[in-house]
Amino acid sequence: MTKVVLDQNKCIGCNTCPLLDPEVFEMDTSTYKAKIKKQPDTISDATQSAISSCPVGAISTSEE
Secondary structure (H helix, E strand, O other), X not given: OXXXXXXXXXXXXXXXXXXXXXXXXXXXXXXXXXXXXXXXXXXXXXXXXXXXHOOOOOEEEEEO
């Protein structure tokens, strides 16, 4: 299974990923950084777009 991974240490809180894929990503109001809202069953086009659009490369996938 492919899992979405978000490195909050790299995240700059630009809000791009929640705008592109609000099903998977949301902003953490306490840190002002993105977080995983819900792991997707499959990597959708919206999720892939969010991963590739991250300006600091904080989002990736890993196989479990």
